[in-house]
Amino acid sequence: MEPAPGPARVVMVVPNRIDGDSRVQKAAASIAAAGWETHLIGVSVTGKQEPYEQDGAVIHKIPLPKMDPPRSFRRNAAALRYPLAYVDLERAKRRERHLKAARLELEALRGGGDVHGGVRLPLLAHRVGRRLERAWVGRRVRQTKQRERYLKRDGRLDRIERRWWGALLGDRAWRRLDIAMQRFELAYRPEIVELEPDLLHAHDAYSIGVCVRAAEHLRRKGKTVAVVYDAHEFVPGHEGLEPNKLEAQSRWERQYLPGADAVVTVSHPLAKLLKARHGLDREPSVVYNAPLAHPAPRPDPGDLRSDCGLDAHTPLAVYIGWASPERQIEVIVEAARLVPGLHVAFMVSRHTTNPYVKRLIALGEEYGIADRLHFRGYVDYEDLPRFIATADMGIHPMPTGSVNHEIALPNKFFEYCHARLPLIVTEVKTLSAEVRRLGNGEVFTSGDARSLAGAVERILADKDGYRRAYKDPALLEEYSWEHQAREYVRVYERLIGPAPSPSPGLEQALPPQALPPKALPPKALPPKEV
Template sequence: MALPRVAAFTDTYLPTVNGVTYTVKTWREQWTRRDSEMDVIYPRSEHQATAGEHPVSSLPFPFYEGFRVAAPQIPTAVEAADVVHAHTPFSLGLAAKRFARSNDAPLVASYHTPTGEYAEYVSLNGTIERLIRNCATRYERWFLNGADVVITPSERTARHLRETVGVSTPVKVLANGVDTDFFAPMETAAFRERHGLPDGPLVGYTGRHGYEKCLDDIVAAAEGLDVTLVFGGDGPAREDLEATAEAADVDAHFLGFLDRAELPELYAALDVFAFPSPVETQGLVALEANACGTPVVGVDSGALSGTIDDGVTGYKYPEGDTNAFGDAIERALDESERLRERCLDRRGETSVEHSVERLADIYEQVI
């Protein structure tokens, strides 16, 4: 049976690297391998579009580095789409909603990131931030209830949408999936040498450096541990994070933005992947680290409560307790070989191929 043609709208895309862009990119790659089309509509940037990628006019967003505000345009090349998929709720999400209505096509909406988590970037004080968060929740409810189905990567996030946000549209849980052919165990000596990383245990993180990720907690947890910290990625919180690490009694290396080809080497080089972010809807980088054989120590909050299998793929700790965070890191280092084997045993359950097969079923249901 032929797969439907999909028009995927996203307000964040390459060259920005985050969970949304990675998911859109890998799902599209898997979809085209199945001899079907998944067009991507995204804000025009430095990324050079290939066939099936349609940039629209955009401007830099002044409050959030790397994010662009797109004009809510609909390229004529996607008008034959059978399904419209909105990956974000902003200007291109609104364009997706309008396009689906005008073409009598089903609208699928993915819930990747809580909109309210961006409040601190545009607010001047706590009162304004709370107001923006409340408005964001109401906006999410309106936007998601206009879809035919909402996809979210974890059951915990699905409950949040139903019980807290008040989404009445059917919500289906679909993990974003990991490319387990790409993210796999490998030799790391060359990576260590290339980036000047010393011998001994490495504890690190890669991804967007946002304030809501609480990356300062990694520095606090590592004080007193005989480890080297490694941070890959970039973002608005990086400068402050570097200052925090410099003032603390830790050995920290900031590698900046890494080419995607280096990510499996980074994950495999780490003895523990540290993940203090309480705002994740899945925590895809945790699953990527596990696929490379690296256990994750993360906060027992948000989707990470379900993503991390305590004592199997890593350990969890109570939110805000950096002492417990450090203890969990130390325990994971002591049990690294056992945890590594358990992580590798779980690789098949998290593959992107499995996720895209389920995505095809969801599309067929809404059609």
């Protein structure tokens, strides 16, 4: 008698460290809870592979190999323009350290400290030699720094190069513009092939080509593999990427997205954009990055108001998320100055070392409100809604103008909703429309501190009124990860059939972090049953 078939094997691929990517972690936990054997491949920054088990999924962290950047037109021009430059800045710094050590040696000779040893050159010869070496190394170091600045530019030469390779290679031009895709593929391909998945789930644009190419490789060996592409953003609208990387990523996605058997994304406007850009037969499925409505029992994380040392009557706003100049968080500090007694808690990345956070602190000191600004790090995402629930409102000052901002329903929105906080958002299209539809917050003019201050005052005057939207249980049910994850299950069942041993229900089986990660020895992976 043949053994009963085991569950289909799912391998998720993500181009980051996994830690901090709540959508990816929740997705892996959801698919494992639904009954499929689940693996998640991400980046290791320790220089070695890190396998472990978490929330029913096996995690594989793999270091990325180092590769030289593409030999671009600008890089070739830099080699001619700065022929004396060192290979890189690190080599230049090492030579500068050598010169400092030589200077100390010369100082010892001047003082007569080096009295032991054999033949010594006259002091004058040492001084002349060191002076010549300083001049030579100094020139090379200057050229190295000049070359690095030159390489960071993007001008006519770079535009010509992008057009040239685009005309010559079409969407395959990505390989001449950025090496990141090849680094991910070199790292991940062996693990994917060894796991022999039934379904590959590509999170984000960098992963789509890696998964499609690996699936094609496995199919040539006789293995049937389905591919799901989970588009987290609209790649051509990605601000902050240097032009060559943006062009490469856009072409990479456009070349390999047609190889996906299903596409999932994070909002309905983005689904429409993807359908139009890639000529899809149907709009991608939508899975909001919503929080867990029923997290597993955990130790009490405390609450934000107590963490800030505030009583129940002190006005308190909260901002959670990445801290960078592009987020324009300083408008919150400027607005706090205009609202008497308002305290603001910033739960941000690297809150003690981030240069931008230090600038926000300095701005608060300049305005004389430093004692009303509270900076702290993240809490675990499953604890976040109840931790921030003691605030009076949540603020998201997302700047207008960017395509990705205009179409986004970010996880902050859902986290504030589950904390039952009134929201204050900018007039970005999708987010502001949802806040106005629900009546759970106010909209202010992006970058305008007075507009934000007015919104804060309106919410403080009627906090309970803005919270009425949360009395409808259907709203928070729709905005829960447990509800959203069902769409993943539907997509998977369409592609690889139902799991042979379905879980008792996502609501009961889903909560991540119920158990601490369990370390596995390298390659100690469960064999797939046949």
